Amino acid sequence: ADNQQLYDQRADQKPIIESGSDNSKVCSSDYIKSLYTVQKTLGSGTYGQVMLGIRNADHKMATIKTIPKKKLCKEFWNNEEERPNEIVCLAKLNNEHIIKYIESFESPDAFYIITEYFPDATDLFQYVDEHPHMEEYVASSIFKQIVEAVKHCHDNQIVHRDLKEENILIDAKGNIKLIDFGSATFCPPAHKFNIFFGTMEYASPEILTGKPYLGYENDIWALGIILYALLYSEYPFPDVDETIQGNIKPPFACTSESFALIKMLLHPVPEKRPNCSVILQHEWVSANYV
Numbered sequence: 001a002d003n004q005q006l007y008d009q010r011a012d013q014k015p016i017i018e019s020g021s022d023n024s025k026v027c028s029s030d031y032i033k034s035l036y037t038v039q040k041t042l043g044s045g046t047y048g049q050v051m052l053g054i055r056n057a058d059h060k061m062a063t064i065k066t067i068p069k070k071k072l073c074k075e076f077w078n079n080e081e082e083r084p085n086e087i088v089c090l091a092k093l094n095n096e097h098i099i100k101y102i103e104s105f106e107s108p109d110a111f112y113i114i115t116e117y118f119p120d121a122t123d124l125f126q127y128v129d130e131h132p133h134m135e136e137y138v139a140s141s142i143f144k145q146i147v148e149a150v151k152h153c154h155d156n157q158i159v160h161r162d163l164k165e166e167n168i169l170i171d172a173k174g175n176i177k178l179i180d181f182g183s184a185t186f187c188p189p190a191h192k193f194n195i196f197f198g199t200m201e202y203a204s205p206e207i208l209t210g211k212p213y214l215g216y217e218n219d220i221w222a223l224g225i226i227l228y229a230l231l232y233s234e235y236p237f238p239d240v241d242e243t244i245q246g247n248i249k250p251p252f253a254c255t256s257e258s259f260a261l262i263k264m265l266l267h268p269v270p271e272k273r274p275n276c277s278v279i280l281q282h283e284w285v286s287a288n289y290v
Helices: 003-011 029-035 085-092 124-130 136-155 215-232 240-245 256-265 276-281
Strands: 036-044 049-055 061-068 101-106 110-116 121-123 168-171 176-178
Touching: 029 036, 036 061, 085 101, 085 110, 121 124, 124 168, 124 215, 136 176, 136 215, 136 256, 136 276, 215 256, 215 276, 256 276
Parallel strands: none
Antiparallel strands: 036 049, 049 061, 061 110, 101 110, 121 168, 168 176
16 A cells, blocks of 8 residues: 555544443533643644633643544444544543643533643654764663553553654653653554554554554554664654655664664564564663763
């Protein structure tokens, strides 16, 4: 499958039924405004807008994500909970490296997800741009936190499906938070997906060849892309063919330990990629390798 076909698959997704649910408190947008005062817009994407708000009851800052119902498709919907998967997944997760869920609301036209505000932070894409070719001990410390966040997701049978630098926040002290669970879903072991969610630069070979893909192994591939970017400040593959073949040609030499880990994560055969527990035991990660 070529890139256009992958985008066409996403365009064919149908909106969910715009109805209330028993699991989210249905209220008016005015009621939500009575609880939170919006300060500014932090960002916007295909499926929603993210704003900085202050909780009126205690003046604490929070992040407010608005998801219009007309933009929700069935693949993002949890039929059992009758809410978007993003809410259900975030509510189940509790890890210092994952943005903390506070509460959610449902209006007739949208869902609102309230999460903690992570102050003085930027996304990892910008951080890498401002810190090119960082020392390996710094990259190792950052990467270890990312893997710990993903491991917590996988331990709870949740796959993120859109791991990338832009969905990782990092503060001045080097602490990270994994964000944006808009494409996340629950995933039984060995379950395969047919529709691609995410960003093309992080798509695995099995996705690019149009094959059903394993959710956990695809997350691991994305971790490999992120690690390569941390070390080399660029993406590992110049085109789709190179990605499918798994030809990795770094622009300069790093330690043999870090490159060995990259090759493990970016193995073209998904079943041969390590899980998060194995990654955390790797000497380059466990020892903050210098």
